[in-house]
Amino acid sequence: MLSVMSMAYSGQSVENVTSVTVDPAQRRSHLFNAYVDKMFARIARTEYEPYSKGDTVHWLAWLAERMSEHGQTVFLIEGIQPSWLRSHVQRRIFSISCALFLGWFLGWFLAGSWAGWWAVGGRFWAAMACLVGWLLCGLVGWRKLNQSNY
Numbered sequence: 001m002l003s004v005m006s007m008a009y010s011g012q013s014v015e016n017v018t019s020v021t022v023d024p025a026q027r028r029s030h031l032f033n034a035y036v037d038k039m040f041a042r043i044a045r046t047e048y049e050p051y052s053k054g055d056t057v058h059w060l061a062w063l064a065e066r067m068s069e070h071g072q073t074v075f076l077i078e079g080i081q082p083s084w085l086r087s088h089v090q091r092r093i094f095s096i097s098c099a100l101f102l103g104w105f106l107g108w109f110l111a112g113s114w115a116g117w118w119a120v121g122g123r124f125w126a127a128m129a130c131l132v133g134w135l136l137c138g139l140v141g142w143r144k145l146n147q148s149n150y
Contacts, residue, residue, distance in 0.1 A: 008035035103137030 066084045085091045
């Protein structure tokens with residue numbers, strides 16, 4: 001917190017910092033707003049900005065809320081789980097997408113090892129193996145979804 005405070009209030013007068021209300025919630029809000037403003041001013045901005053400040057703050061707040069819900073204090077990418085998705089539809093789309101990607105990868109790998117890529121018809125068998133992999137993994141994923149309550 002000292003690091004956040006020193007970054008947020010660097011270059012400001014003591015009167016400006018201490019003029020914030022005595023309410024702890026408002027002080028915390030003021031501190032983090034000042035910190036976010038400093039971080040956006042510090043980053044070299046380009047003409048093309050893929051994410052606005054509002055979008056960035058929104059998604060960081062979403063991430064912080066999910067981490068808090070799951071008892072996480074340190075962000076690790078492997079800590080993000082499908083259970084973080086709110087609706088059943090989002091979880092279903094995620095699971096089906098993973099199953100289809102796995103099927104494609106499996107089919108492509110198997111076709112590459114069994115049928116020569118440059119042989120006559122190699123691409124045809126690669127496409128067929130991908131299709132079979134998609135179908136099998138999609139069916140397994142669909143069955144798993146229908147059996148689970150997640």
